[in-house]
Amino acid sequence: MNKQSPFQIKEAAYEKQNRKMRKDYTSETGKKLGSRQTSGTGKRRVSFACRFAGMAGAMKDAKGEPTKKAMALKKWGFGSVAAAKSFCSKNKSKK
Numbered sequence: 001m002n003k004q005s006p007f008q009i010k011e012a013a014y015e016k017q018n019r020k021m022r023k024d025y026t027s028e029t030g031k032k033l034g035s036r037q038t039s040g041t042g043k044r045r046v047s048f049a050c051r052f053a054g055m056a057g058a059m060k061d062a063k064g065e066p067t068k069k070a071m072a073l074k075k076w077g078f079g080s081v082a083a084a085k086s087f088c089s090k091n092k093s094k095k
């Protein structure tokens with residue numbers, strides 16, 4: 001029998017919720033959300049980094065497991081809020 005670690009189970013649940021959210025968005029708007037950008041300096045990735053760098057909230061829950069915020073940052077290629085903040089400040093366009 002293949003046992004999964006609690007993090008793998010939580011990550012699978014996160015992905016399932018993400019798929020549902022994307023499906024609901026498509027059915028409500030008729031548009032599709034773009035895929036995650038895990039590298040590079042694309043506009044959407046910079047926007048994500050800037051948005052999440054300013055978000056309040058812990059990276060771990062009371063049980064010591066990663067929160068949804070931490071998992072989202074990881075999925076977009078950032079190891080921490082500080083990494084996202086640094087990326088944001090280096091790459092956001094100045095208007």
